[in-house]
Amino acid sequence: MGKHVSATSSMEKQYLLLRHSLFLLLVLVQVCSNLAMAGSIVKFLPGFQGPLPFELETGYIGVDESEDVQLFYYFVKSESSPETDPLVLWLTGGPGCTSFSGLAYEIGPISFEQVLYHGTLPKLLLNPYSWTKVASIIFLDLPVGTGFSYAKTAKASQSTDLQACDQTYEFLRKWLVDHPEFISSLVYIGGDSYSGITVPIVTQLISNGNEVGIDPHINLKGYLLGNPGTTAADGNYAIPFAHGMGLISDELYESLKISCKGEYQTVDPSNALCLQNMQAYNQLLDNIDHAHILEPECPFASPRPNNLFNGRRSATEMLHKKFEELKIQESTAAFTCRMDGYRLSYYWANDESVQEALHIRKGSIGEWIRCNHGLPYRISIWNSVPYHANLSIKGYRSLIYSGDHDMLVPHFATQAWIKSLNYSITDDWRPWILQGQVGGYTRTYANRMTFATVKGGGHTAPEYRPAECQAMFERWISSQPL
Numbered sequence: 028m029g030k031h032v033s034a035t036s037s038m039e040k041q042y043l044l045l046r047h048s049l050f051l052l053l054v055l056v057q058v059c060s061n062l063a064m065a066g067s068i069v070k071f072l073p074g075f076q077g078p079l080p081f082e083l084e085t086g087y088i089g090v091d092e093s094e095d096v097q098l099f100y101y102f103v104k105s106e107s108s109p110e111t112d113p114l115v116l117w118l119t120g121g122p123g124c125t126s127f128s129g130l131a132y133e134i135g136p137i138s139f140e141q142v143l144y145h146g147t148l149p150k151l152l153l154n155p156y157s158w159t160k161v162a163s164i165i166f167l168d169l170p171v172g173t174g175f176s177y178a179k180t181a182k183a184s185q186s187t188d189l190q191a192c193d194q195t196y197e198f199l200r201k202w203l204v205d206h207p208e209f210i211s212s213l214v215y216i217g218g219d220s221y222s223g224i225t226v227p228i229v230t231q232l233i234s235n236g237n238e239v240g241i242d243p244h245i246n247l248k249g250y251l252l253g254n255p256g257t258t259a260a261d262g263n264y265a266i267p268f269a270h271g272m273g274l275i276s277d278e279l280y281e282s283l284k285i286s287c288k289g290e291y292q293t294v295d296p297s298n299a300l301c302l303q304n305m306q307a308y309n310q311l312l313d314n315i316d317h318a319h320i321l322e323p324e325c326p327f328a329s330p331r332p333n334n335l336f337n338g339r340r341s342a343t344e345m346l347h348k349k350f351e352e353l354k355i356q357e358s359t360a361a362f363t364c365r366m367d368g369y370r371l372s373y374y375w376a377n378d379e380s381v382q383e384a385l386h387i388r389k390g391s392i393g394e395w396i397r398c399n400h401g402l403p404y405r406i407s408i409w410n411s412v413p414y415h416a417n418l419s420i421k422g423y424r425s426l427i428y429s430g431d432h433d434m435l436v437p438h439f440a441t442q443a444w445i446k447s448l449n450y451s452i453t454d455d456w457r458p459w460i461l462q463g464q465v466g467g468y469t470r471t472y473a474n475r476m477t478f479a480t481v482k483g484g485g486h487t488a489p490e491y492r493p494a495e496c497q498a499m500f501e502r503w504i505s506s507q508p509l
């Protein structure tokens with residue numbers, strides 16, 4: 028017995044010694060790589076007049092074996108109290124849509140002047156509703172191959188949901204080590220659309236890492252998601268939504284429900300009545316913008332997908348593809364749809380002076396596109412509900428919001444999976460108010476999950492309702508009721 032104990036303790040000593048030297052090695056590696064890793068401050072941006080009135084840093088962080096994956100980020104420091112304000116890591120959906128989309132079209136401090144492209148560099152304006160008024164935000168181009176993120180080898184250019192999430196966790200650890208002033212900040216992970224899959228996974232990886240003592244400890248508080256793709260069943264709710272919004276008749280809706288038995292995504296080819304109903308439905312929805320049903324549809328529309336997971340290719344991806352990849356000729360028409368605005372980013376981000384200002388490594392990527400749907404990316408997780416369930420048990424806060432005019436991930440779909448978790452309600456369905464007007468409706472659950480609709484919002488709610496979304500974010504992040 029005694030012999031056994033001493034054998035163990037000598038093994039323990041060896042282990043401790045080994046751990047100690049590994050730790051020193053780690054510190055050394057980190058010190059060395061820090062030198063190469065540091066981001067660069069951006070004081071001026073082409074298209075924006077004068078110095079930027081907020082702090083922007085861009086940079087790359089290498090992840091994975093031999094750092095063959097180089098992840099690019101834009102970091103905007105909180106414009107209030109960066110020392111005490113929370114730190115948000117923001118992922119845009121797709122998969123394959125650049126986080127610059129979140130920065131310039133949704134929640135960041137700049138936006139494009141809304142005029143048609145005329146052959147000169149698009150102009151940038153300040154967004155008065157930036158979420159960076161109350162939080163520091165890292166906008167990460169993820170997965171590899173998105174935006175300015177790139178791979179050094181063909182093998183490293185491939186990824187799956189889980190690999191992308193592991194890389195995100197590694198990115199955040201390295202970023203925090205590189206930015207020690209934020210090491211104790213409260214951390215939230217956020218995103219929208221396809222990030223409904225990746226954000227809960229990344230949040231859980233951080234939580235698990237903290238539990239087993241992985242360094243650095245991340246002061247994780249929770250996560251937030253907008254119109255999040257969550258389960259493969261989300262798309263089934265487009266039909267009740269279309270009915271509720273008055274886009275299809277009561278009769279067609281009743282017939283669809285009975286003939287297709289509530290399954291509208293994979294229709295049995297021998298079910299003639301369901302097929303016929305689906306055809307009638309698709310015709311009725313043909314000229315409707317699924318990202319926001321009240322918005323004008325772009326004139327050159329290609330066949331539209333009707334749910335986020337369709338054919339392993341997301342609908343947002345398809346929507347955003349139109350201008351950038353189809354190389355539409357210069358339009359002479361007026362600025363009629365959001366695609367005109369998306370197109371500006373293509374000309375801006377591919378400009379040499381812009382890439383120089385952003386400290387883009389020469390030759391690291393070919394053409395920059397807002398949503399790269401040609402990625403060698405494999406969707407491997409089709410349901411993130413179990414992650415939500417686990418995170419709630421562990422006490423993390425969450426905000427799940429739905430632009431209520433989105434048909435890609437309709438609010439019905441989101442409410443359905445939240446309901447399936449059976450959480451008890453602590454603050455039941457009520458309007459939340461901004462400047463005397465209803466901003467949307469909200470409900471809070473005992474597990475610290477808050478659901479909110481954004482009245483009039485589309486798939487990326489802040490793009491359509493910036494003031495409301497900023498107010499919602501500000502209240503939630505400071506733990507006030509909406």
Ligand SMILES: *[C@@H]1O[C@H](CO)[C@@H](O)[C@H](O)[C@H]1NC(C)=O
Pocket residue numbers: 231413414417
């Ligand atoms: C949720 O937590 C349980 C218990 O720790 C674990 O077995 C399960 O794998 C977790 N689910 C997911 C999706 O990670």
Ligand SMILES: *[C@@H]1O[C@H](CO)[C@@H](O)[C@H](O)[C@H]1NC(C)=O
Pocket residue numbers: 447448449
């Ligand atoms: C929620 O309740 C239903 C009905 O009681 C049950 O079938 C389901 O398993 C529960 N879900 C969870 C996540 O506990």
